Amino acid sequence: MRHSVIVVICLNPALDITYQVPAVTWGGVNRPSAVYARPGGKGLNVARTLHALGADVLLMGLAGGPTGAGIEDALARLEMPTALTPIAAETRRTLTVVEGTGATTAFNEPGPPVSARELTEFRLRYEKGLSGAAAVVLSGSLPTGPAADTYATLIETATTACVPAVLDTHGEALLLGAAAGPAIVKPNLAELENLAGRRLSNLHGPDLAAVSVAADQLRISGAQAVVAASLGADGLLAVTGDSYWRARPAAAMAGNPTGAGDAVVAALAHGLVLGRPWDDRLRHAAALGAAAVAAPVAGEFSKTDYASALSAVAVHRNEVS
């Protein structure tokens, strides 16, 4: 048994294919000048980031067909420990066509259907994987089949096994999952707006008072702490029951925001397992999120960017009076 392992759940991984095409001929035949294929999906990005941080990770989830096999091959080359449950249907692909101008067109395939029997098999493996785990991260969308309370029941199982859970999803799965009592929930602004049923930003950017209220409502529904991300230059906002926190990077980094939220989740889970106090935990999360924005590919970051961002994060705390 490994007592420091972080189990990362990715129920709906993807093979992310990128075609570079100097200028696409729409309605014609194109020959990509470069083709890249790499495993993706939010949980996978979290696992890759934790792996790069030197954390002990076990990726669990569902994979099927040749595309699922391709993901397993690529993860094996990264020396990422995996325990993926096989499914009959084929794991989804995403295709991104990047033109010389930077224009980007994405095609996201629907997730594969997952049967009740396959989900049961996954749950059995999940219970084994939790044995001795230090934390579990549940991240991303659910595939077709599992009910919206799937993350909620997985969190309950983790709680029974005394393993703290970090949840990052959206919609009903987020609402039901938060109610199951995870240690940390990481919604982004759009998800909080969706739950609140109203806009939480104005012309000047996020309305931080309104974001705090929405985040605290999610906390009160069952989560121990809520960390709101994707607030741009405003960094992270956290509600931990006894305090409100803000962690701001020195400056918003230019780059690719895809995967920055996954880097924040990875840092929060890592901080939880390392026993970092909240100020330090948020400092690392804001810095790693900023470094991920600066990296061209989701799930990656430069250690130099991370270190430089870390030295410049400002953390503020307001205790609940």
Added chain:
Amino acid sequence: MRHSVIVVICLNPALDITYQVPAVTWGGVNRPSAVYARPGGKGLNVARTLHALGADVLLMGLAGGPTGAGIEDALARLEMPTALTPIAAETRRTLTVVEGTGATTAFNEPGPPVSARELTEFRLRYEKGLSGAAAVVLSGSLPTGPAADTYATLIETATTACVPAVLDTHGEALLLGAAAGPAIVKPNLAELENLAGRRLSNLHGPDLAAVSVAADQLRISGAQAVVAASLGADGLLAVTGDSYWRARPAAAMAGNPTGAGDAVVAALAHGLVLGRPWDDRLRHAAALGAAAVAAPVAGEFSKTDYASALSAVAVHRNEVS
């Protein structure tokens, strides 16, 4: 040993992925309403057509990576006998985005690199596969690596084994392959124009006299017979040394011309193995080509369309005086 087996060579197969998207948002994120993935490539279409005709087929070629495994899986489901040589690089994909309006945008990945060692392994298997074969079909483009004379040397090996060869490729591989003495070469109009270095059609369509001359030059270079296809309503034109032939379907069918040339190749190989005389061989080839145009997917045809086209093909012969 199976003495009626037709060995079909596909050195550069592909996984053909199709996304149906009601209307693509270029520069945005799209969610395909339907996703199809099937094995493709010219040799594969020939093999599938022969299989559907009830011929005894063995598909040989190169396949690598998860995409290659996906092709093998799909062929196993079709109960197609295969003996594919594994390669280290990944088999190519093609992606076709079909919009509700019918507008079609294709992305064709480059073929994988093939090492000299992998090609040697393929050649060893090929020699074994030829043992007792009734014919061999060499069809499609070469991947990256093998020299342009690859088909020529494979034809020489077949000739040594007394196995007649049918060749369908383009450019230098076609020129060198034809010189190696195959039983039949099937160029299309564009390939003949490329070899002749001039246009062979005018405002009214193909210039059949000029096509005959170009086809006969290819025959004289070493092939025993040349069948020119993709002449539209003009059907097929064949030069067999002692005769010029035309085989015209009753009417040009509307539909998808992709794969019609592969159906012609399949019918020519089948007719060769069955010992059909040229008039009958060309009648079947023209009819199957027409039925393939009427089918929505390359490598497929309706038996009803085939039978009805067959009854209406007109074959004309001019003996060389």
